[in-house]
Amino acid sequence: MKWISRLSCLVLFTIVFAGCAQQEKNSQNKQTAQDEVTSQPMTIAVSAEQPESGIVEAIVLLKNPNKQDMTVTFPTSQRFELIVKDETGKMLYTFSQEQVFTQAIEKETFKAFETKRYEVRIELPQSGRADQIEASTIRQVEGTPESVMTDRQKIDNEKGE
Structure with a gap:
């Protein structure tokens, strides 16, 4: 009889231990999923117009789409x-090709949104x-998302014609 009670205790502890391990794994998966949702890469948007022949004026917008601050590490000043x-x-x-950038790693903080x-x-x-302008984010370093975001727009040539 003693061996049955010992075996029952052993089985019970094994089941409890396996359940705890599974619960911990599920909570880690949920945390990883939450981190992915709240840690989106920086977005980019571009617009441009040609106010006179040979000149294009562009506006580039870099946005942090996250609820929390985001520190971005760039490989240069670009x-x-x-x-x-x-x-x-x-x-x-x-x-x-037309600009000069410092060749030093730089960090810049973007507040939430x-x-x-x-x-x-x-x-x-x-x-x-x-006719067209294309803007892309620069690949970042140190654990930031590797995706490069791009936006393409037609250039408003109304004023330049």
Whole structure:
């Protein structure tokens, strides 16, 4: 009889232990899912107009879509990439080739739901007519999301024609 009671206790402890382990695993999965929902990558939006021939004025908006502050680590002082294309898709301008950036890791904090605005005045070569602008976030470092967000828009050429 003693061996039956000992075996019953052993089985009972095994079941309780397995249940606790499963419950802990489920709570970890829920926490991971919550972290993924609340830790979205930075978003980007771009708009541009051509107020005169050969000039494009662009506005780039970087936004933290999260409920909490977000510190973004950039590999350089560059915050975004801009590309201007003509109607055939030929690149007329690339922001990173026309600018100089410090080659040092930089951190910038975006408050919850904060949007930072950058204005860029672009001088184009005389050979092309700007048709489209594309803005992309810069790949970040140190555990931030690896996805690069991109936005493309037609350039308002009403004033430039």
